[in-house]
Amino acid sequence: MLFNRFSSNLSNYKSLEFILGFLLTGSICLLVLLSDFIFQGGDKINLSARLLEPFSNPDYLLGTDPLGRDIMARVISGGKISLQVGFLSVAGAVVLGVIMGLISGYYRGFWDVIVMRFADVQLAMPFILLAITFIAIIGGGLTNMIILLIISQWVQYARLVRGSVLSLRDREFIQSAEAIGVSHLNILFRHLLPNLIGPVIVLMTLNVANNILLESSLTFLGLGVDPLTPSWGGMLADGRTYIQTAWWVSVFPGLAILLTVLGLNLLGDWLRDSLDPTGRTSK
Amino acid sequence: MLNTSQQSHQGYKEHIVPETANTPILSVDNLSVEFDGHRVIEDLSFTVEAGKTLAIVGESGSGKSVTSQSIMRLAEGVGAHYPSGHIWFESESFGTIDLLKAPLSTIRKVRGKDIAMIFQEPMTSLNPVYTIGDQICESLTLHKQISQDAARKEAVELLKMVRLPDASEMLDRYPHQLSGGMRQRVMIAMALACRPKILIADEPTTALDVTIQAQILAILKELQKELNMAVIFITHDMGVVAEVADDVVVMWQGKKVEQGPVTTIFTESKHPYTQALLSAVPKLGTMEGQPYPKRFPITVVENNEPTVVGEECIQNTADYESEPLLSVRNLVTRFDTKKNFFGKATHRVHAVEQVSFDIFKGETLALVGESGSGKSTIGRTIQQLQKATSGDISFNGKSFDKLSKSERKKLRQEIQYIFQDPLASLDPRKTIGFSIAEPIRTHNLIQGEGNIQKRVTELLERVGLTKDHANRYPHQFSGGQRQRICIARALASNPKLIIADEALSALDVSIQAQIINLFMELQEEHGISYLFISHDMAVVEKMSHRVAVLYLGQVAELGSRQQVLETPSHPYTKRLLSAVPVADPFVQRDFSKIEGEIPSPVRMVGDEPMILTQQEIAPGHFIAQS
Numbered sequence: 039m040l041f042n043r044f045s046s047n048l049s050n051y052k053s054l055e056f057i058l059g060f061l062l063t064g065s066i067c068l069l070v071l072l073s074d075f076i077f078q079g080g081d082k083i084n085l086s087a088r089l090l091e092p093f094s095n096p097d098y099l100l101g102t103d104p105l106g107r108d109i110m111a112r113v114i115s116g117g118k119i120s121l122q123v124g125f126l127s128v129a130g131a132v133v134l135g136v137i138m139g140l141i142s143g144y145y146r147g148f149w150d151v152i153v154m155r156f157a158d159v160q161l162a163m164p165f166i167l168l169a170i171t172f173i174a175i176i177g178g179g180l181t182n183m184i185i186l187l188i189i190s191q192w193v194q195y196a197r198l199v200r201g202s203v204l205s206l207r208d209r210e211f212i213q214s215a216e217a218i219g220v221s222h223l224n225i226l227f228r229h230l231l232p233n234l235i236g237p238v239i240v241l242m243t244l245n246v247a248n249n250i251l252l253e254s255s256l257t258f259l260g261l262g263v264d265p266l267t268p269s270w271g272g273m274l275a276d277g278r279t280y281i282q283t284a285w286w287v288s289v290f291p292g293l294a295i296l297l298t299v300l301g302l303n304l305l306g307d308w309l310r311d312s313l314d315p316t317g318r319t320s321k
Numbered sequence: 322m323l324n325t326s327q328q329s330h331q332g333y334k335e336h337i338v339p340e341t342a343n344t345p346i347l348s349v350d351n352l353s354v355e356f357d358g359h360r361v362i363e364d365l366s367f368t369v370e371a372g373k374t375l376a377i378v379g380e381s382g383s384g385k386s387v388t389s390q391s392i393m394r395l396a397e398g399v400g401a402h403y404p405s406g407h408i409w410f411e412s413e414s415f416g417t418i419d420l421l422k423a424p425l426s427t428i429r430k431v432r433g434k435d436i437a438m439i440f441q442e443p444m445t446s447l448n449p450v451y452t453i454g455d456q457i458c459e460s461l462t463l464h465k466q467i468s469q470d471a472a473r474k475e476a477v478e479l480l481k482m483v484r485l486p487d488a489s490e491m492l493d494r495y496p497h498q499l500s501g502g503m504r505q506r507v508m509i510a511m512a513l514a515c516r517p518k519i520l521i522a523d524e525p526t527t528a529l530d531v532t533i534q535a536q537i538l539a540i541l542k543e544l545q546k547e548l549n550m551a552v553i554f555i556t557h558d559m560g561v562v563a564e565v566a567d568d569v570v571v572m573w574q575g576k577k578v579e580q581g582p583v584t585t586i587f588t589e590s591k592h593p594y595t596q597a598l599l600s601a602v603p604k605l606g607t608m609e610g611q612p613y614p615k616r617f618p619i620t621v622v623e624n625n626e627p628t629v630v631g632e633e634c635i636q637n638t639a640d641y642e643s644e645p646l647l648s649v650r651n652l653v654t655r656f657d658t659k660k661n662f663f664g665k666a667t668h669r670v671h672a673v674e675q676v677s678f679d680i681f682k683g684e685t686l687a688l689v690g691e692s693g694s695g696k697s698t699i700g701r702t703i704q705q706l707q708k709a710t711s712g713d714i715s716f717n718g719k720s721f722d723k724l725s726k727s728e729r730k731k732l733r734q735e736i737q738y739i740f741q742d743p744l745a746s747l748d749p750r751k752t753i754g755f756s757i758a759e760p761i762r763t764h765n766l767i768q769g770e771g772n773i774q775k776r777v778t779e780l781l782e783r784v785g786l787t788k789d790h791a792n793r794y795p796h797q798f799s800g801g802q803r804q805r806i807c808i809a810r811a812l813a814s815n816p817k818l819i820i821a822d823e824a825l826s827a828l829d830v831s832i833q834a835q836i837i838n839l840f841m842e843l844q845e846e847h848g849i850s851y852l853f854i855s856h857d858m859a860v861v862e863k864m865s866h867r868v869a870v871l872y873l874g875q876v877a878e879l880g881s882r883q884q885v886l887e888t889p890s891h892p893y894t895k896r897l898l899s900a901v902p903v904a905d906p907f908v909q910r911d912f913s914k915i916e917g918e919i920p921s922p923v924r925m926v927g928d929e930p931m932i933l934t935q936q937e938i939a940p941g942h943f944i945a946q947s
Contacts, residue, residue, distance in 0.1 A: 210740045
């Protein structure tokens with residue numbers, strides 16, 4: 039009876055979450071993808087139109103930055119870099135981290151020691167130091183930045199997954215799968231993975247936001263793309279100096295990040311709940 | 322060989338409440354409880370008298386726990402509403418109050434002081450980071466406003482009251498250092514700290530071994546007399562009811578179906594549900610003189626009418642002529658528990674020590690013992706979920722050591738394992754159709770998706786479910802249905818041996834009876850052998866051909882069912898049998914035989930246990946000599 043109540047509430051809530059999340063994320067992605075067609079040459083510098091307030095000039099709907107560039111155009115085309123960095127780095131880290139976590143949690147022993155000592159070394163190294171070393175050796179660029187983010191973040195997923203595997207491994211349904219003779223690969227991916235994916239999805243949505251912001255610090259260090267190419271993190275950093283006189287320079291890219299993350303969170307929650315047939319995670 | 326310690330019994334006589342016979346101190350009046358529009362309890366009324374025990378009996382989902390939680394007003398926390406009813410309570414400090422309407426500040430003063438509660442799991446109800454003494458003193462200082470020193474003295478008295486040895490030393494121990502039975506005694510001591518007028522015991526002995534259960538029941542009974550306290554005893558076990566109750570309320574689907582003195586309920590029950598419940602209770606000794614296990618017809622309630630299902634059938638399926646299907650020789654399984662600085666083991670659990678037995682085709686061998694006896698470890702070692710330290714297991718004449726990798730995999734098809742908790746042993750994220758088909762796919766038993774689906778349907782129907790159930794998830798079923806699913810899953814690979822590890826313990830008795838019959842029918846149809854691991858002697862009597870009693874990892878007694886249960890020869894077997902609650906209120910049991918607890922199987926490295934020699938006292942009847 040209790041379950042009925044939760045699941046009936048859940049299905050309404052679930053669909054609302056999905057619709058909102060899908061609309062938000064979908065429209066942001068669509069805008070960003072079409073930005074080249076909508077704003078041709080929107081990144082032009084126009085020093086005569088410096089720091090215009092938003093909604094004061096129909097040509098610059100969201101105002102302009104200190105170099106007179108259209109903020110709306112920059113926010114939308116800046117999404118290209120930000121979303122690429124956010125999505126690809128998280129996707130890479132998840133794949134690597136989940137596989138490593140599954141292996142070390144399930145097989146224990148030798149593999150566990152190897153993977154976890156790697157993880158410890160990784161965690162002991164300050165991110166900035168790692169980033170500088172990385173640039174010095176390999177150089178900058180978008181791909182390298184994503185690789186760096188993957189290297190520095192897979193550990194989080196590995197540790198999270200390993201912990202869940204350790205507790206799930208002793209549960210009876212895993213043992214009963216073993217008793218039936220199900221192969222290790224099937225146990226790992228058919229039984230363990232679906233049961234631990236919930237927290238991984240939550241961590242993923244959080245890390246997307248985090249990485250969009252990190253991109254700007256990495257760009258500052260020279261690892262990222264050309265600093266003139268717009269990106270949300272970069273715009274936020276640039277606007278910091280003007281926050282008292284011209285709030286719109288940093289508020290609009292910040293809003294873009296917020297909406298993206300909100301959309302992803304909604305989608306993530308929906309995905310987590312819809313993967314769990316008991317509906318227990320939503321309370 | 323038993324570690325029976327003499328325990329001093331110091332009665333507690335200072336705070337005896339004066340007799341107030343026959344006036345109810347708690348009366349529940351037309352209570353209804355709703356969860357989000359669903360009625361879980363309807364029009365329930367009963368009264369509780371001082372010094373008497375009221376047992377509320379029912380199966381899972383009957384609303385018995387919700388009743389006790391409503392008295393404590395704990396049910397609101399999980400979303401309960403009370404559309405009607407009163408719970409009148411005679412309180413010393415507040416007069417007669419309605420617990421349902423009283424403000425929570427009043428309830429908090431009543432809780433623990435006037436009405437106390439003990440729960441099923443003594444492990445999880447104690448805080449692991451505080452000592453026993455700290456936890457008892459906390460409730461004392463909270464309700465009584467006394468100093469730390471006084472509280473400590475009082476705590477010692479309380480522990481003595483529940484017959485814990487070395488009470489003052491016990492105060493400085495942590496919960497994990499105590500056994501389950503000791504922890505439950507500590508819980509009782511805490512509950513009694515303020516001399517409550519009513520003690521609500523919600524399945525207090527369900528998680529304990531039978532001998533420990535007998536001890537706890539005896540203590541509760543004595544304390545009740547001493548303190549003239551009313552006890553509301555919530556249980557599903559008719560044996561326990563017969564033992565402790567003065568009055569019984571039988572609940573079914575949220576309604577009270579019958580109420581009366583315990584003797585009337587057992588002898589002249591009127592409601593069909595009560596009759597069905599009583600007929601399903603396995604009673605030890607009902608099969609005396611029968612050489613074979615037997616299937617009995619069972620009474621089930623259909624449309625409020627008791628209907629008899631099944632027929633009596635002698636289970637003469639064992640084939641002792643051919644070679645044994647499984648033979649275990651000198652099996653030893655140990656685990657390292659503590660390691661020293663260099664990673665070398667210093668302490669070991671001697672779970673299984675030199676155990677030998679055979680299982681023949683079509684036979685059921687029961688492994689009986691209490692927790693720590695190593696019975697589950699034997700099952701897990703045979704299923705290769707656990708590595709044996711030494712010894713030999715051979716299946717179909719072939720030793721495990723000599724098996725190739727593919728033969729090992731084949732073994733996992735021929736031997737199946739059924740776990741105690743059916744919910745935990747099914748993957749919550751997979752439909753049960755997937756789970757049942759999994760062994761078929763894993764071992765490539767049937768080709769083609771359509772054929773697999775057909776087989777799954779067939780299996781579901783065989784265990785009493787329908788085709789439509791295949792697309793549902795485990796949480797959408799009841800406990801009994803889930804165990805049927807687990808059986809269907811085990812059957813899917815056409816096994817020769819099924820290891821049932823406490824497979825019936827988590828089920829209600831009426832369901833239990835049905836599953837026992839299902840097990841036996843399948844044995845007759847397919848000639849399956851069972852290794853039936855259980856602590857429940859009455860169930861073992863019903864369905865096994867031979868019985869092995871385990872004590873601290875060794876076989877104490879092994880023989881045919883008749884030999885072991887009718888002429889028990891080892892002291893431990895006798896003790897185990899005398900601890901089983903008898904579902905007959907006219908039988909008075911003598912608890913004095915049942916003292917002490919089983920010692921721990923953890924030993925220092927080098928301190929090997931003594932291996933007992935087996936002596937054959939009758940053909941096929943072995944007992945351990947110490």
